[in-house]
Amino acid sequence: MHDYQRELLSFATEIAALRFGDFTLKSGRQSPYFFNAGLFNTGGRLARLAEAYAAAIQTSGIAFDVLYGPAYKGIPLAASTAMALATQHGRETPYAFNRKEAKDHGEGGAIVGTKLAGCVLIIDDVITAGTSVRESVEIIRAAGAEPAGVVIALDRQERGRDARSAVQEVQDTYGMPVHSILTLTDLIAYLDESGDDAGLVERMQDYRSRYGV
Ligand SMILES: O=P(O)(O)OC[C@H]1O[C@H](OP(=O)(O)OP(=O)(O)O)[C@H](O)[C@@H]1O
Numbered sequence: 661m662h663d664y665q666r667e668l669l670s671f672a673t674e675i676a677a678l679r680f681g682d683f684t685l686k687s688g689r690q691s692p693y694f695f696n697a698g699l700f701n702t703g704g705r706l707a708r709l710a711e712a713y714a715a716a717i718q719t720s721g722i723a724f725d726v727l728y729g730p731a732y733k734g735i736p737l738a739a740s741t742a743m744a745l746a747t748q749h750g751r752e753t754p755y756a757f758n759r760k761e762a763k764d765h766g767e768g769g770a771i772v773g774t775k776l777a778g779c780v781l782i783i784d785d786v787i788t789a790g791t792s793v794r795e796s797v798e799i800i801r802a803a804g805a806e807p808a809g810v811v812i813a814l815d816r817q818e819r820g821r822d823a824r825s826a827v828q829e830v831q832d833t834y835g836m837p838v839h840s841i842l843t844l845t846d847l848i849a850y851l852d853e854s855g856d857d858a859g860l861v862e863r864m865q866d867y868r869s870r871y872g873v
Pocket residue numbers: 686687730731732733734784785786787788789790791792793826
């Protein structure tokens with residue numbers, strides 16, 4: 661694990677964006693941990709997260725025209741990362757996000773921000789079973805654009821709809837890369853290193869043996 665990954669894990673734990681307990685996920689799975697990107701809820705916290713995403717995007721080398729964040733938590737991620745790409749990397753990046761419910765007055769529609777066109781990089785917090793990414797691909801294609809890849813903070817390394825990991829399914833199905841700042845493997849290694857709670861490491865490993873790959 662690199663220092664920047666350990667630092668992000670430590671910061672996420674400190675602000676309780678990474679929590680341990682009993683959580684129901686979008687997939688219905690019952691998880692002993694949860695990454696809540698909504699708790700990067702001050703300017704300073706969000707700037708720190710956005711800088712990590714912007715650095716990950718630069719490292720990934722994925723070519724794209726537009727950054728797209730799915731509602732809800734993808735919205736501040738797309739906006740703040742576009743800012744970080746401009747201020748830290750001199751890269752002017754158009755961004756967009758969707759409304760969960762289309763608006764029928766004013767400007768109308770379901771997409772806010774720039775037009776979805778060309779190659780679109782999806783930015784989200786986590787991938788569990790891959791549902792959110794599949795929904796994003798449909799939205800991008802319906803707008804006449806093409807998905808270029810996905811960047812996330814945490815790959816939970818879980819099964820998707822078949823025996824493959826959700827990330828592998830996304831890569832195979834859409835022929836696009838998925839770049840993750842952290843993985844469940846990093847998280848378990850971090851908990852193991854800290855040596856605070858052997859029971860927690862065991863619960864994480866149990867969960868991994870049930871849903872992981
Ligand atoms: O890989 P999946 O199984 O789809 O799970 C991960 C998705 O679930 C959460 O979104 P959610 O729709 O719960 O909403 P939010 O952003 O509105 O909190 C999370 O932000 C990811 O987008």
